[in-house]
Amino acid sequence: MVLFTIAEPGQGRARQVIRRKRAVGIDLGTTNSLVAVAKEGKAHVIPDVHERLLLPSVVQYRSDGSLLVGDDAVESTASGTTISSSKRLMGRGLADIDYQVPYQLRQPASGGMVEIVTANGAVSPVQVAADILKTLATRAESALGGELDGVVITVPAYFDEAQRQATRAAARIAGLNVLRLLNEPTAAAVAYGLDQRLQGTLMIYDLGGGTFDVSLMRLHNGVFEVLAIGGNSALGGDDFDRAIVDWLLRQSGRSAPDADTLRQLLRKTRAAKHALTTADSSVVELDDWRGTLTRDTLHGLIDAYIDTTLRACRRVLKDAQLEAADITDVVLVGGSTRTPRVQQKVKEFFGREPLCSIDPDQVVALGAALQADVLAGNKYGDAALLLDVIPLSLGIETMGGLMEKIVPRNSTIPVVRAQEFTTYKDGQTAMSIHVFQGERELCGDNRSLARFELRGIPPMVAGAARIKVTFQVDADGLLQVQAEEVSSGIRSSVVVKPSFGLDEQDIAGMIKASIDSAADDKAKRSLREKQVEAQRHLAALQAALGQDGNSLLTAEERQQLEQAMAKLQQAAAGDDAALIERLTDALNAQSRDYAGRRMDAGIRAALAGQKLDVVGDNL
Amino acid sequence: MPVTDYFAILGVPASSEIDRARLDAQYRSLQAQWHPDRFVTASEAERRQALQQASLINDAYQMLKQPLRRAEHLLELKDTDAAVHQARKLEPAFLLHQLEQREELERLGQRRDQAAFARLRRDTETELQLQWRDFAATVQQQDWCSARLSLQKLQFLHKLQEELDHLEDRWLDTLDN
Numbered sequence: 001m002v003l004f005t006i007a008e009p010g011q012g013r014a015r016q017v018i019r020r021k022r023a024v025g026i027d028l029g030t031t032n033s034l035v036a037v038a039k040e041g042k043a044h045v046i047p048d049v050h051e052r053l054l055l056p057s058v059v060q061y062r063s064d065g066s067l068l069v070g071d072d073a074v075e076s077t078a079s080g081t082t083i084s085s086s087k088r089l090m091g092r093g094l095a096d097i098d099y100q101v102p103y104q105l106r107q108p109a110s111g112g113m114v115e116i117v118t119a120n121g122a123v124s125p126v127q128v129a130a131d132i133l134k135t136l137a138t139r140a141e142s143a144l145g146g147e148l149d150g151v152v153i154t155v156p157a158y159f160d161e162a163q164r165q166a167t168r169a170a171a172r173i174a175g176l177n178v179l180r181l182l183n184e185p186t187a188a189a190v191a192y193g194l195d196q197r198l199q200g201t202l203m204i205y206d207l208g209g210g211t212f213d214v215s216l217m218r219l220h221n222g223v224f225e226v227l228a229i230g231g232n233s234a235l236g237g238d239d240f241d242r243a244i245v246d247w248l249l250r251q252s253g254r255s256a257p258d259a260d261t262l263r264q265l266l267r268k269t270r271a272a273k274h275a276l277t278t279a280d281s282s283v284v285e286l287d288d289w290r291g292t293l294t295r296d297t298l299h300g301l302i303d304a305y306i307d308t309t310l311r312a313c314r315r316v317l318k319d320a321q322l323e324a325a326d327i328t329d330v331v332l333v334g335g336s337t338r339t340p341r342v343q344q345k346v347k348e349f350f351g352r353e354p355l356c357s358i359d360p361d362q363v364v365a366l367g368a369a370l371q372a373d374v375l376a377g378n379k380y381g382d383a384a385l386l387l388d389v390i391p392l393s394l395g396i397e398t399m400g401g402l403m404e405k406i407v408p409r410n411s412t413i414p415v416v417r418a419q420e421f422t423t424y425k426d427g428q429t430a431m432s433i434h435v436f437q438g439e440r441e442l443c444g445d446n447r448s449l450a451r452f453e454l455r456g457i458p459p460m461v462a463g464a465a466r467i468k469v470t471f472q473v474d475a476d477g478l479l480q481v482q483a484e485e486v487s488s489g490i491r492s493s494v495v496v497k498p499s500f501g502l503d504e505q506d507i508a509g510m511i512k513a514s515i516d517s518a519a520d521d522k523a524k525r526s527l528r529e530k531q532v533e534a535q536r537h538l539a540a541l542q543a544a545l546g547q548d549g550n551s552l553l554t555a556e557e558r559q560q561l562e563q564a565m566a567k568l569q570q571a572a573a574g575d576d577a578a579l580i581e582r583l584t585d586a587l588n589a590q591s592r593d594y595a596g597r598r599m600d601a602g603i604r605a606a607l608a609g610q611k612l613d614v615v616g617d618n619l
Numbered sequence: 620m621p622v623t624d625y626f627a628i629l630g631v632p633a634s635s636e637i638d639r640a641r642l643d644a645q646y647r648s649l650q651a652q653w654h655p656d657r658f659v660t661a662s663e664a665e666r667r668q669a670l671q672q673a674s675l676i677n678d679a680y681q682m683l684k685q686p687l688r689r690a691e692h693l694l695e696l697k698d699t700d701a702a703v704h705q706a707r708k709l710e711p712a713f714l715l716h717q718l719e720q721r722e723e724l725e726r727l728g729q730r731r732d733q734a735a736f737a738r739l740r741r742d743t744e745t746e747l748q749l750q751w752r753d754f755a756a757t758v759q760q761q762d763w764c765s766a767r768l769s770l771q772k773l774q775f776l777h778k779l780q781e782e783l784d785h786l787e788d789r790w791l792d793t794l795d796n
Binding site for chain 1: 677681
């Protein structure tokens with residue numbers, strides 16, 4: 001083949017020694033998010049200053065424009081709007097949301113993606129994701145000692161184009177360079193394949209808070225081939241919780257609760273569910289009502305959801321023309337696979353004990369980090385190669401609103417497919433190409449991605465023109481569609497940005513809004529440094545207080561110190577670098593006396609022959 | 620335009636039967652060489668070329684790993700008298716039998732008759748096996764005319780099998796909703 005001899009791979013590439021690229025993997029989860037980094041085929045999750053690995057995917061927006069992310073938002077007692085599980089809203093319109101959320105939604109006048117009403121105005125789910133990404137990036141940058149060169153962000157395999165574009169937009173707003181959006185189950189397989197040297201045919205069963213994904217993969221000598229994927233982008237552990245909440249409401253004879261009660265109910269539900277992993281029943285109290293949730297009742301409430309996931313597994317097997325017996329290993333991913341009932345039913349279905357040797361909460365981020373390292377060009381030995389597929393069929397609308405599939409789902413990418421169409425009217429000089437994604441026969445039931453026109457077709461009788469429509473999906477999963485009239489050579493093309501996502505103007509607006517001095521990278525970096533410094537001080541002080549705060553400080557002194565800490569904590573979550581610096585200095589001044597007392601205590605202890613390590617490094 | 624020879628692209632012999640393990644291994648090793656992820660630090664031109672090559676390799680693999688598409692491609696390459704051979708009509712008995720089976724499919728779909736469904740699936744699979752043997756023999760003898768007829772029958776039978784799959788999917792779907 002002539003095609004194969006044009007150039008040798010690697011030819012002409014510069015062979016200079018360059019700085020190792022700072023690339024991380026981010027699992028932007030429905031419930032929790034993580035950031036991990038890899039080196040030489042080994043990955044680890046980057047903790048925050050409190051050694052916490054998981055960042056709750058929760059953001060609190062407050063009326064003064066400030067915001068809290070993660071545990072700070074979860075624990076916040078201040079007033080504001082707290083948003084959780086907003087990943088389910090990514091790339092979705094109000095009409096798509098057919099379940100209750102503990103905050104108010106609205107459809108923007110311009111149509112498109114749903115917005116969340118907060119104490120600080122309407123916020124897009126993209127903005128929420130961007131705020132979570134920013135927090136993780138800051139964490140990674142302070143751990144790696146500099147700005148990130150690139151990130152791999154994971155998304156559910158079943159995310160459609162609108163949801164993927166929304167995720168990319170969030171990354172842009174957060175100022176991150178996206179090397180790749182990686183499917184979550186694929187990332188998990190990479191982690192198992194590289195870390196545990198697993199080989200064979202793997203079924204990755206990924207049940208998260210809001211999404212279910214299943215991927216069938218073949219791992220062979222460092223080549224990871226996705227055979228088929230399936231799932232449901234609106235099914236997850238949250239549904240278990242909601243089913244239990246509904247049951248509690250029915251049992252206690254309550255009607256539709258307000259947002260606060262709903263949140264409280266969810267907390268109790270999760271506690272009860274957790275208790276049932278070891279106990280046979282759990283008592284739930286709601287004001288004056290008291291009921292018992294048994295394990296059997298729980299199974300009755302959630303089995304239907306689990307059965308739906310198993311049917312998706314069967315379909316994926318069928319797509320790959322394999323049987324359950326062909327599977328070498330079943331891998332469990334996602335926090336909701338900790339539910340014993342899920343493990344039990346998966347085991348029954350596949351007739352084998354599922355694997356969960358890598359923490360199901362971490363495995364996706366670890367795999368993403370490994371892939372980020374490869375894509376950033378940090379080469380080592382035999383880097384893994386991932387052969388991924390597209391999750392949903394791509395096609396165009398033909399006469400009668402029918403969907404003509406051009407690239408079927410589960411096609412390995414990159415892929416280029418062309419198909420010819422023709423005109424249906426005499427003298428027709430233009431043709432509208434409407435691109436859709438989905439499996440249904442009628443375009444109206446699928447998701448519209450883009451629309452463009454091919455103009456200047458030479459007038460001919462109906463059916464004489466030959467319009468070649470070419471779909472190209474690159475290794476990043478980005479779709480480009482081109483239409484060409486073959487006889488005249490006129491052509492037109494579009495890089496698909498789904499009409500359902502945000503338009504460029506929206507994104508540009510958010511980027512501008514999110515970074516006060518948009519063009520000023522220096523200011524941005526200085527802000528991050530100040531945030532990190534503040535967090536370091538807070539952590540050190542917190543640790544010191546835990547050791548000897550009560551013995552070395554009066555109750556009043558301690559209270560004053562803690563007030564100053566809370567103030568700084570709040571400021572550090574915001575964008576005001578000057579304020580963070582001022583409060584950090586103030587806290588330093590205020591804690592100087594305490595540091596002195598600790599030093600004295602340390603010296604006394606040393607003189608008494610005891611260890612010195614109680615003296616904090618930073619005090 | 621000359622037909623792209625997917626057998627040559629993947630470096631496997633052009634035949635109706637294929638050594639699947641060898642096909643898979645060839646595919647993996649070519650992708651390991653040409654996949655765009657191997658060219659992240661390469662020049663724009665190299666990356667574009669990698670994209671084209673990797674797409675072509677994917678196409679070839681998709682084509683060759685499915686028996687029916689492989690058979691179609693084989694005749695596309697070998698049968699130089701396609702137009703003449705395609706004009707030949709299938710025997711009425713075969714077509715009549717196909718018609719009956721399709722009616723049976725429609726009936727059992729409406730009644731949701733699982734037992735009859737399993738029977739029809741089994742029958743179809745048996746017929747497919749016989750027909751594949753027939754096809755391989757005609758290819759062996761380079762009897763492209765008979766091979767064309769055999770391929771047409773295979774296409775009918777595969778279509779029936781696909782419809783059986785669709786019906787099963789629909790039954791699974793109604794469980795989901």
